[in-house]
Amino acid sequence: MPSTLAALLCLGLCLSQMTSSTKHTLLKPIIWAKPSFIIAKGRPVTIWCQGFPEAVEYHLLFKEQLFALKRPKSCDKVTFSIPAMTLHHAGPYRCIYLSGEHWSQLSEPLDLIMTGMYDTPTLSVQPRAQVTSGENVTFHCHLESATNTFFLLKEGRANPLQQTYGKNGADFSLSPVTPAHRGTYRCFGSYNNFAWSFPSEPMKLFVAGSMENTSPVPTETTFSDEKDLRDLCPSTTETRLHKEFASWDLTAQNLFRIGIAVLILMAMVGLLVKSWCSRKKTQAQLTEVSSGILGEGPEHKDHSTRGSGHR
Template sequence: MSPLSPESGPTMFPSVIALLGFGLWLSQWIRAQEGTLPSPTLQADPGPLIPLKKSVTLRCQGFPGADRYRLRKEGSAQYRDVSTTGREAEFPIPSVVPNTTGSYYCLYKSQSNWSQPSEPLRLVMTDWYDKPSLSALPGPEVFLGNNVILRCRSQQWFEYYVLHKEGEAEYMQNEGKWCHADFHLSQVTAADEGSYRCYSFHMDTLSEWSAPSDPLELRIRAATDDPQLHVSSKPLSSANSTADAVAQNYTVGNLIRLGLAGLVLIILGILLVEAWYSQSGALRNAQKSLPKQPSQATERGKV
């Protein structure tokens, strides 16, 4: 007999209701296990980069109605619960050591439902290796729109280097080449100005970094800060115009003086030529006025 025939309806209807109820309950249970509430946020105070054996507090912030918070570390089955009626729970870590580093996330529970997990927070321990050095190529002063290279150099070889700007949560990571790594900042803007530090670490200790380098102050200058560009781009003031006028008058005066000197030389030349011609004429006239001397042949004839 078909289960959909009229005769089977009265006996099968309670079973269908029971199956539908069980399916709805199972769906709700699965959703409760997966997390139906909004995700909380997880932050580290004073920050996610903590020196060796220093303390840090992880704060999980949920929503009204939360009565329990849970902190988990990725890769570990252990967790920590805090019962509270507030919107935030604190998870202090009194001393950061290698086994406390790694990625953490938190959840909160309201009534019988757990929330979605928060975004993972990576807790890093610093001061595990000696500090590297940080330098800027070609220099720490960069003109707006130009490129600069921040080079992090260590005394030994590391697989990875990290560049961090003070006041920002994000950081740049780069693979090491020999004992250094270069971080290229292209077409810098005013937002790139600030204090930078770098770290180094090995591949098998991703959350155990070196001590931070000494800070490097990167300064971004506008193109008009260049003295040569500044003079050419700035409009001439009245003082500059006066100076230019004086210089121009001085040049004209020099040209007049040179012209007069040339004219004097020409006049002197003419006078010298006239004197030379006058002297030459006087000598010729003097020679013509002298008596002629008898020749030797005439003198012999007379004897």
């Protein structure tokens, strides 16, 4: 029995450490930029980082190095302001937060892009800007200044629609078009992924056809200088997102605890069965020995009597 208790105690301590490490696995924060991740040279931009209410400190990393740190004043997110966008600020950002003595996972990367480095490209469309669903459409972006990369963006999308390489120009094919391609397009020229030219003049594409699935997808990509009107309290969507994360985390922890309880119960049952079998085996051996001794007694006495009479 002492060995059984020692085994259960060891098992409990090991599982307790596993539960503790699982509990402190923090989810990654969310990072975004306002008014957009595409910022004109000299314009201000704000980087937002959102974690959980238990976070006591946020670190903003730029190119994997500490760029700034901040303690939250309220709610579950902080802001990092860049008063004037420069080439030195363009690049990949991540954020991370501290809760208790544990750091969260790194956020997804945020690529901050500066525009206004080169001349303004021109954007044209062939065969025309008003087409019918099913036709082939090609956008041509041209820039006199030497460059090697061109980007085509559609308003309403969070990322570039296409990226093409070329010296002074590039073609972007949309074939065949559908009503979902309807919208406003711009193009940029670039020498790298974080420093772009001025945006081209907007080009509107009209596609005649069914109106199904033509509603734009909400996104943070804009070309305006609108200020962020949200306060530091979580929005409905972000609060719901974090509640879902918390629910998933709690469900995982509950399942892990149930698994631990089942393992402990199985271990206890196994040890009890082993102890019962050992006792039964010992009792059987004692019974066999006792039976042997009792069975030999009379026979031994008879042999002794015969020997004495013979003498």
